[in-house]
Amino acid sequence: MEHLVIDFRHGIRDVIPYCEFISKCRIAMAERGIGEYLGDDMAIDGGDAEGVFAGHSSKELFAFIRQDLCALPFMKGAKVTFVFGALEQGSPSEEIFI
Numbered sequence: 529m530e531h532l533v534i535d536f537r538h539g540i541r542d543v544i545p546y547c548e549f550i551s552k553c554r555i556a557m558a559e560r561g562i563g564e565y566l567g568d569d570m571a572i573d574g575g576d577a578e579g580v581f582a583g584h585s586s587k588e589l590f591a592f593i594r595q596d597l598c599a600l601p602f603m604k605g606a607k608v609t610f611v612f613g614a615l616e617q618g619s620p621s622e623e624i625f626i
Contacts, residue, residue, distance in 0.1 A: 530586035531615050532563075534597070536606035539574040545600055546570065550579070553593050557581075563589040586610040598626055 538546065550565055557563050563583025570577040583589040587610055597603055606626045613619030 529582050530584065530589075530613060531566075531611040531619075532581040532583070532586040532589050533609040533611060533615075534579045534581075534603075534606055535609070536577055536579075536603055537575065538570065538577050538602045540572070542574070542600070542602045543570065543572055546577075546579075546602075549596055549600060552596065557583075557589075557592070560592070562592050580615070586612065 546568075550568075554565050557565070563581055566580040566582050568577060568579045570579075581589055581593075590608060590610065603626050608624050608626060610622045610624075611619050612621065
Protein backbone atom coordinates (compact mmCIF):
# COMPACT_ATOMS: atom_id res chain seq x y z
CA MET A 529 0.00 0.00 0.00
CA GLU A 530 1.31 3.44 -0.97
CA HIS A 531 0.33 6.79 0.52
CA LEU A 532 -0.35 10.29 -0.74
CA VAL A 533 0.14 13.15 1.72
CA ILE A 534 -0.97 16.69 0.93
CA ASP A 535 0.32 19.53 3.13
CA PHE A 536 -1.43 22.86 2.63
CA ARG A 537 -2.49 26.09 4.30
CA HIS A 538 -6.12 27.12 4.56
CA GLY A 539 -8.41 29.75 5.99
CA ILE A 540 -11.57 29.34 8.02
CA ARG A 541 -13.73 29.65 4.89
CA ASP A 542 -11.85 26.79 3.19
CA VAL A 543 -13.07 24.05 5.53
CA ILE A 544 -16.43 23.51 3.79
CA PRO A 545 -15.00 23.37 0.23
CA TYR A 546 -12.35 20.93 1.45
CA CYS A 547 -14.96 18.71 3.11
CA GLU A 548 -17.06 18.77 -0.08
CA PHE A 549 -13.97 17.78 -2.10
CA ILE A 550 -13.27 14.88 0.29
CA SER A 551 -16.89 13.67 0.17
CA LYS A 552 -16.80 13.64 -3.63
CA CYS A 553 -13.40 11.89 -3.68
CA ARG A 554 -14.42 9.21 -1.20
CA ILE A 555 -17.34 8.15 -3.36
CA ALA A 556 -15.38 8.22 -6.62
CA MET A 557 -12.37 6.38 -5.16
CA ALA A 558 -14.62 3.67 -3.68
CA GLU A 559 -16.50 3.23 -6.96
CA ARG A 560 -13.26 2.73 -8.88
CA GLY A 561 -11.36 0.90 -6.14
CA ILE A 562 -8.43 3.28 -6.56
CA GLY A 563 -7.81 4.12 -2.92
CA GLU A 564 -9.20 5.64 0.23
CA TYR A 565 -9.05 8.82 2.28
CA LEU A 566 -7.45 8.07 5.64
CA GLY A 567 -8.05 11.43 7.29
CA ASP A 568 -6.65 14.85 7.92
CA ASP A 569 -5.17 17.16 10.49
CA MET A 570 -7.06 20.37 9.80
CA ALA A 571 -7.89 23.09 12.31
CA ILE A 572 -11.36 24.56 11.89
CA ASP A 573 -10.00 28.10 12.27
CA GLY A 574 -7.36 27.79 9.51
CA GLY A 575 -3.62 27.31 9.32
CA ASP A 576 -1.50 24.34 8.32
CA ALA A 577 -3.28 21.14 7.32
CA GLU A 578 -2.48 17.67 6.07
CA GLY A 579 -4.65 15.20 4.14
CA VAL A 580 -3.67 11.55 3.84
CA PHE A 581 -4.79 9.03 1.22
CA ALA A 582 -3.82 5.39 0.61
CA GLY A 583 -3.93 3.23 -2.49
CA HIS A 584 -2.05 0.72 -4.58
CA SER A 585 -0.26 3.57 -6.42
CA SER A 586 0.16 7.02 -4.90
CA LYS A 587 0.85 8.53 -8.33
CA GLU A 588 -2.31 7.04 -9.87
CA LEU A 589 -4.28 8.23 -6.86
CA PHE A 590 -2.95 11.77 -7.29
CA ALA A 591 -3.70 11.69 -11.02
CA PHE A 592 -7.26 10.67 -10.14
CA ILE A 593 -7.89 13.54 -7.66
CA ARG A 594 -5.58 16.16 -9.18
CA GLN A 595 -8.10 18.14 -11.23
CA ASP A 596 -10.55 18.57 -8.36
CA LEU A 597 -7.77 19.16 -5.83
CA CYS A 598 -6.13 21.86 -7.95
CA ALA A 599 -9.51 23.57 -8.41
CA LEU A 600 -9.42 24.48 -4.71
CA PRO A 601 -7.73 27.92 -4.63
CA PHE A 602 -6.08 27.31 -1.25
CA MET A 603 -4.18 24.33 -2.67
CA LYS A 604 -1.85 26.63 -4.62
CA GLY A 605 1.61 26.00 -3.20
CA ALA A 606 0.57 22.76 -1.46
CA LYS A 607 3.21 20.08 -1.03
CA VAL A 608 2.28 16.65 -2.37
CA THR A 609 4.31 13.71 -1.08
CA PHE A 610 4.18 10.32 -2.75
CA VAL A 611 5.16 7.67 -0.21
CA PHE A 612 6.02 4.40 -1.92
CA GLY A 613 5.14 2.17 1.02
CA ALA A 614 4.14 2.50 4.65
CA LEU A 615 4.03 5.89 6.36
CA GLU A 616 6.66 6.65 9.01
CA GLN A 617 8.79 3.63 8.17
CA GLY A 618 11.44 5.21 5.99
CA SER A 619 9.69 4.29 2.76
CA PRO A 620 11.03 6.00 -0.37
CA SER A 621 9.16 9.19 -1.22
CA GLU A 622 8.98 11.98 -3.76
CA GLU A 623 7.67 15.53 -3.35
CA ILE A 624 6.11 17.99 -5.76
CA PHE A 625 4.36 21.32 -5.28
CA ILE A 626 1.06 22.41 -6.78
